[in-house]
Amino acid sequence: MKGIICEKAGEPFKIVDNLDVPEPSPDQILVKSIYMAINPVDEVMRSMGVLVHTWPLGLGIDVAGVVVKVGENATSKFKVGDHVCGCTRLGYPGYNGGQEFLLMGAKVTIPKPKNLSLVEAVTIGVGLETAGLGLFNSLDVKLPDLQEILEQKYEKPQKNEWAIVLGGASSVGKFATQASIFALLLLLFDICGYKVIASCSASSVSLVKKQGAEAVFDYKKPVNEQVKDVLDITKGKVHRVFDAAATGDEFAKELFKKLPAQSPKLFSSTNTWSEITDFGGGKTKIADLSLVGRPDADGEYVNKLLAEYIPVFVALFEQQHIYPAPYDLVGQGGLEDALEAFKYQQSGAGGPNKVIVKIQDE
Incomplete structure (x- = not known):
């Protein structure tokens, strides 16, 4: 599949077309990436190698998309076709919004609030x-x-x-x-x-x-x-x-x-x-x-906390106590536009707005 990666610290992000489509574990879901948001930590990881567990580094830890495969332990939470959003696992290949398909941990994935569009939902994961x-x-x-x-x-x-x-x-x-x-x-x-x-x-x-x-x-x-x-x-x-x-x-x-x-x-x-x-x-x-999303002891502690918080967050959105962030949508869609969105965010052109890009059609 196609995606955006950085081979090592300090190198630029680039588009490749040789990535394997990852297979979800029993506690994971496979998501088709529809929208991705850029965060400052994307540049921190690329430029310094901070928080990168395994290279290459993929672009995009904020994602919204549609579930295409569900691990056996995650079927009580999600089904194929569900719209989801959230923060993905940082610094691991296969968990990035800037590729066609990605893994997400079922415990830490946010079901899209009913009152939000998918493009609005991509703004909330990392911040929330x-x-x-x-x-x-x-x-x-x-x-x-x-x-x-x-x-x-x-x-x-x-x-x-x-x-x-x-x-x-x-x-x-x-x-x-x-x-x-x-x-x-x-x-x-x-x-x-x-x-x-x-x-x-x-x-x-x-x-x-x-x-x-x-x-x-x-x-x-x-x-x-x-x-x-x-x-x-x-x-x-x-x-x-x-x-x-x-x-x-x-x-x-x-x-x-x-x-x-x-x-x-x-x-x-x-x-x-x-x-x-x-x-x-x-x-x-x-x-x-x-x-977030990691299977080790520290990760499981955080995953358990977020699993408790997420239903409350969704209810707060649906009852309009909290709202998605304003955003700038860069380009018409595709991985080339994702690279442009990254440059746009880094330049400061978006100001306080979340910078997002459409990866592909649903």
């Missing part, structure tokens, strides 16, 4: 799963009750607490914030009863507030001034920091110094490469997408 792992696993935020959502009886709690999201509207680059992660974080924190203060540049204040942040602070200021601004706004009622930019541990360290010793201090980051540990009397957990 990262935000979920960050909030509900790392930052001790309570998962909304599924039955209450389904019965339209869910009422968000009023915590009278702030949460911090670092990385609002950051520039495109190796460690740029994924805009869909940021937007979904704001929505999920709000649903769970928290007020959000987000970091951004002065030029992005209106955009970030429009996305749902109640207050903002300027990440271009010195760290001590950022912390002062945050404490002035929140009156110290802030105990949770999500570092969507993967560069915010210095801010969190300075903040934790200023909070009372007995105060809960929880920090989560998407930074999987710097080996950040506990600091300042707080607890650190990494929202590690590199574990």
Whole structure:
């Protein structure tokens, strides 16, 4: 089959036509890739080799498509013809949206919400799963009750607490914030009863507030001034920091110094490469997408969590508590356009929008 691969770190992505169609294990499904979204981590893996388990590296960890084969243990969840979306296994051949067919783990695959088109659904996988792992696993935020959502009886709690999201509207680059992660974080924190203060540049204040942040602070200021601004706004009622930019541990360290010793201090980051540990009397957990879909012990732990979160996520979309990210669709479809979409995302032309491409017709 055809697909897009990179042979080794630093080499460009290229189109090949000699890939084997993968065979799903009992716990997997085989998906025909219809839409793929580009994420900053695609370039991180290509340029640095970070998170790559086995070469060659395929392009595209965000996918939406149609199920064409179902492993025997996955038949209770999916059937041939189902529309699905989600984040695929990072750094393994055969699990990429930039090829005709790909493998997905049944536990971590999202059934397409009924109110979303397939092109909208491709925008949600990486952002939603990262935000979920960050909030509900790392930052001790309570998962909304599924039955209450389904019965339209869910009422968000009023915590009278702030949460911090670092990385609002950051520039495109190796460690740029994924805009869909940021937007979904704001929505999920709000649903769970928290007020959000987000970091951004002065030029992005209106955009970030429009996305749902109640207050903002300027990440271009010195760290001590950022912390002062945050404490002035929140009156110290802030105990949770999500570092969507993967560069915010210095801010969190300075903040934790200023909070009372007995105060809960929880920090989560998407930074999987710097080996950040506990600091300042707080607890650190990494929202590690590199574990999604993997069969080892750490992967199975994450898979189990996501299997619990996914029905809630789908219900939140279908009840219109959360929404897909705005997107730019590049080209008319095909692998050549997928390479152009990658260049488009890297150039920053899409701004805060998700950059997507159609791989093939359904």
